[in-house]
Amino acid sequence: MLVVDQKPLASAVPSPVRAALETVQPYKSGMTLAEAGRRAGRSDFSKLASNENLLGPSPKVAEAVMAAMAHPEIYPDPYSETLRNALATSLAVDPARIVVSPGSEGLIDYLFRAVIAPGETILLSTPTFPAYEIFGRCAEATIIDVPRLANFDLDVEAFKVEAAKGPKLLVLCTPNNPTGNALTGVDIGEILAVTPRSTVVFVDEAYREYHEAFNTFALLEAWGGPWVSARTFSKAYGLAGLRVGYGVASSAELVGYLDRLRPPFNVTAASQAAALAALADVEHLERTVALTIAERGRVETALAALGIEHTRSHANFVFLKTPAGPEATSERLLQEGLIIRPTPVAGGWVRITIGRPADNDRLIAALPAALAH
Numbered sequence: 425m426l427v428v429d430q431k432p433l434a435s436a437v438p439s440p441v442r443a444a445l446e447t448v449q450p451y452k453s454g455m456t457l458a459e460a461g462r463r464a465g466r467s468d469f470s471k472l473a474s475n476e477n478l479l480g481p482s483p484k485v486a487e488a489v490m491a492a493m494a495h496p497e498i499y500p501d502p503y504s505e506t507l508r509n510a511l512a513t514s515l516a517v518d519p520a521r522i523v524v525s526p527g528s529e530g531l532i533d534y535l536f537r538a539v540i541a542p543g544e545t546i547l548l549s550t551p552t553f554p555a556y557e558i559f560g561r562c563a564e565a566t567i568i569d570v571p572r573l574a575n576f577d578l579d580v581e582a583f584k585v586e587a588a589k590g591p592k593l594l595v596l597c598t599p600n601n602p603t604g605n606a607l608t609g610v611d612i613g614e615i616l617a618v619t620p621r622s623t624v625v626f627v628d629e630a631y632r633e634y635h636e637a638f639n640t641f642a643l644l645e646a647w648g649g650p651w652v653s654a655r656t657f658s659k660a661y662g663l664a665g666l667r668v669g670y671g672v673a674s675s676a677e678l679v680g681y682l683d684r685l686r687p688p689f690n691v692t693a694a695s696q697a698a699a700l701a702a703l704a705d706v707e708h709l710e711r712t713v714a715l716t717i718a719e720r721g722r723v724e725t726a727l728a729a730l731g732i733e734h735t736r737s738h739a740n741f742v743f744l745k746t747p748a749g750p751e752a753t754s755e756r757l758l759q760e761g762l763i764i765r766p767t768p769v770a771g772g773w774v775r776i777t778i779g780r781p782a783d784n785d786r787l788i789a790a791l792p793a794a795l796a797h
């Protein structure tokens with residue numbers, strides 16, 4: 425047997441990377457189907473760990489992708505012009521104020537790198553999407569966290585106190601991942617009212633299609649400072665595998681700066697075509713969103729019948745406190761063919777994506793045993 429020296433000579437060589445990276449934990453994604461298969465020895469999984477839309481994208485997407493693949497030897501449009509024009513029409517904004525990225529996580533990376541100088545501050549509210557902290561630390565930001573209330577609503581009053589101090593960037597994630605809680609337009613207006621116009625406001629609206637409660641752009645325009653609203657084709661549009669997100673910014677000038685550090689061919693031709701086709705099929709989007717919301721109600725009813733505490737989710741997932749603990753519940757459900765997301769949130773919380781009706785039937789049937797202490 426080969427014995428590997430645990431202390432190779434290489435340890436004498438200093439790390440070539442920036443010290444800031446030593447403070448970063450890599451993003452931990454939901455379990456893949458391959459890993460679940462290895463762990464549970466089966467293949468018939470309901471993948472409810474990553475907030476994908478299991479109802480799938482518009483059927484028009486496959487055709488559009490095939491057509492885009494007629495010429496794979498040609499670079500994609502570096503400005504995603506056709507897609508930006510279509511988005512501009514549907515959102516009624518100037519296309520020069522839109523930036524397209526490989527998922528909205530790409531946009532988070534561009535924006536943070538563009539605006540944060542080492543030591544500057546990012547204000548956020550945990551538990552929330554981990555990418556803000558990851559890209560923030562990579563940009564050597566100082567993170568200021570205003571923890572959420574016991575029901576995981578944003579602590580608006582405490583957040584306002586920090587916002588008023590003028591952080592370099594402030595993050596509002598609504599509906600929030602992993603908790604599902606949403607802000608109201610009034611909350612956002614109150615926060616903006618105390619935020620200096622030297623702060624960049626980043627509103628992550630990855631789940632907006634499930635909860636269109638207010639006009640984000642109007643609130644931000646009325647405030648008048650620099651801002652970006654991030655949206656994605658990964659969730660309600662069902663295109664997570666193709667990686668397309670976009671941002672609407674306060675000015676074309678800000679988009680111009682993001683264009684300087686964005687890789688020019690960041691979104692493939694197939695992905696641009698897919699997003700364009702998905703955007704055009706409004707009826708498909710509305711149908712899948714309505715079905716997901718109805719199914720979320722069915723899962724919540726089952727949780728209530730079991731006396732299980734859960735948040736008021738406005739997205740395509742539920743967030744619940746499990747008496748068995750997150751690891752045991754996730755493992756028991758995995759053995760039943762259901763992949764869910766344990767979280768490190770204190771008290772023992774898991775996040776479960778709403779799937780197709782048959783996935784949710786299976787979940788509801790498995791929950792009593794999976795949650796039991």
Ligand SMILES: *Cc1c(COP(=O)(O)O)cnc(C)c1O
Pocket residue numbers: 475526527528529530553597600601628630655656657658659664667668669
């Ligand atoms: C899923 C998610 C994203 C990123 O999704 P992309 O696939 O990169 O577009 C961004 N923000 C939140 C809150 C999310 O849940």
